[in-house]
Amino acid sequence: MVRGLPGKEARESRLHQAIANDDVEDLHNLIEEEPQLLDRVSKHPFPHTPLHHAAAEGKTLVAVEIAILKPSFARKLNSKGDSPMHLALQSKHYQTVRALMTRDPKLIRVPGRCGITPLHYIATIEGVDEAELLAEFLCTCKSSIEDLTSKCETAVHVAVKNHNVKALKVLVGWLKRVNLTEILNWKDQDGNTVLHIAVSKKQPEIINMVIRHVKVYAKNVQDETAVRMFKENPCGDRNLARRFFRREHVEGLRAFLVSLFFHNEDDAAVCRPLSRFLSRKLTLFEWLTIWFGLRDESVRDIILLVCTLITTATYQAALTPPGGYWQDNSSNPPAHSTIVTANSSRIAVEESHEAGNIILSGSSLYLFTALNSLIFLSSVCAICITAIPQLPRTLGVYLLMLTLGLSFFATATIELPKSADAEAISMTVIYGSLLFVAWFIPLHSWLSYKIYHCGIDGTKRRVGDFPELKNGK
Template identity: 55%
Template sequence: MDPRLQQAIEHDDVDELHSFIVEEPKLLDRACKGPFPNTPLHVVAAAGKTQVAMEMAILKRSFTRKLNPEGYSPMHLALQHEHYSTVRALMTLDPKLIRVRGRCGITPLHYVAGKEGDMEVELLAEFLATCNSSINDLTSRCETAVHVAVKNHNLQAFKVLLGWLMRVYRTNILGWKDQDGNTVLHIAASEEQLEIFKLLIGCANVNVNAKNFQDKTALEIFQDPSGDQDLAKRLYRRERQARFFTPTLSLSQFFSTKPTVYEKCKMFLGIRNESARNIILIMSTLIATASYQAALTPPGGYWQDNFTNTPANSTVVSANTSGIAIGKPHHAGDIIMHGSQLSMFTIINSMVFWASMSTIWATAITLLPDSALVLWSIASFGIAFLTTIEAEFPKSQQAGEYLVAIFYDLLMTTAMGLPLYVRVTYVGVVKRIDATGRHPGNFLGTKDWK
């Protein structure tokens, strides 16, 4: 390396670096020839000279991702020499540097996941918060950061990873397998890491029946070093329950079967064109709002007074210009429309409301579990609509009220309860699948978590 460059690095002096570059514009390029160069940024990062390192990274962004002959990037070298301020500085410049694969496919995230220490654990949390997608990266042995933490008996790092995975709904990564077919649970069992094993068993998305490539489950591998018989019994009960309700299917066996009812509905109802889906949802929402407003303010409105003194022998009922009877006994707040007209209006309006809400429901159910709150809101809205209908019917027409309520209940149960039941059944089938889970997203390829 040019002595002038070494001097600027040693002094960590940005101004000095630029003065030398003015004298020799190709000063940085001259030191990084070859396919795996040991660039000046590698030297600076290993030395922990943060200011010069950042300046070089800004001037030569390509340096940040280059691997030296040993297979390490500048961030790898900064981590190895515990220059964490340099690591954080590089991370602020480009968060994707956390995903750079070095020797054996190890990323900076894998490195800190395997190293014990309070500072390393804090840096691990910062990596996860800064670059969510880094959790998808695998080593050359198909290991996730969670695999690395467990194999290195790093309980602190494992707890950070587990807590973060729960918060971002990515606990499916706990089921990913390494090149030997071992999930994190298999490794915890074989390494006799009791505390990690208990934490994993308590996690709802961990499949205790997943088998490695030696055809063994984690429960078959596990031997409790503390002799806790109660734990063994609890695990045994969980295993029996899991085997009874969710016998394991291989991915090929699942794909060999016919699509489930939910998959057929999703293929039929799923709208991949986002613009079309937005238009459908907007129109359905407007129709639902209009029909709900019609239920609140029906044609003719409500009586504003009380009238109970109809002559005993009178059979004549006067009418207003709209043809609505005004001589019948009534109470203030009762709906003016009556008889078959009221029943017909309520049934048709309810069907329109039901159709629009069902459209929203059908669209949202294909986006589960992200749309769970939408589905509950729709159900609550439907209950409010039914309550409005029941409240507006006059007491003299209770029979019609009951018929409309039963009719609407059947529609809502069919439109909302049945799809939800089909979805729950489908989830039960999916949980039976024992696959490697090495790729982000779900196994059908409809999601890509970036």
């Protein structure tokens, strides 16, 4: 054993030399001599592994090679609570950081001391290179934005507290592009959103950047809103004061809309506890979203495909009904001829007509139009219901369905003969009303849900859009 120690120490010394020289070949030679070398020098509960050493020194080739040989080393923390990527960031070895990130994007989410991830750390440093690396982090690992420090701070909180405007511009711009601006409303352990922090630190540039996306009436643990804090501690910016004034008006308009949708005073309040929201019965929108949103995507695809085919077929049938249209004018039937109105196909042959009029007539025409319209309306309703879980992104679908429905019923009623004006009006009113109901109910239920949901004020960090939380996040 004693004789073996100098050899082990020599190999450890050679390992440090290989890392210093960024020599991958020498690293593998040492591993061939002692396969347990990397594990042996990393036995400490919080080890400073060779990967930590290589990352701290910016030795990219060796760092990546060790990360390949021992992937677990990339997630280990040393006694100071730093992972290899944390050490590379602290030493500004950004090429090494990018190499490790390429090997495993999830390394961006490894929490170090106080729960600070590499994303949180880079958000504290102001600089062009740092802003670029922050943007790469966000685009490489989208879920990293959800990570919180031990104080429940997001990367946005960290950037605001460090007055890092460059980082905040990157963060806010990215959140807008991926439709995650709701994260700006998340709260830290003191119940502060980024707007609370910006107002308390008198940061007008940051306030202007986030005020549009943050609830100004959200309360922190001290029961203070950003509006109240701004009025008690103004920063002297008149333009910013006007923006707060406009936001107050927007909140007032929302409260007015809430009063139209909800008659209960508690429901109509500007800020409501989360517990009250969860204690309420499911809204129509939530029920429909859960029912249709959680089913298998392949089932939804089949429904949409079948409904689209049915809609196309019924619309085409309205344009080209059985028997087609008269190609000529005929006002006086031939002498001694009999008007045929009840042959096997129920199609009139010799009655007076004009070119372009539908040949099908009588009860057959009304039955065909009614059934075809009913099937068309049912397929449109199915498409609208299936699109509910994706609102508001599917608003365009509802507008297109309404336009298509109006066009269909206009075509169907125009085809009816002039002698059937009363039937045409009745059919237009009935099916037009049904179309409006099929279009309006989902949108009304979604709008009432969103108006109510916007007034929820969580005590701590976040209140998600519950119907969209499909993976337990």
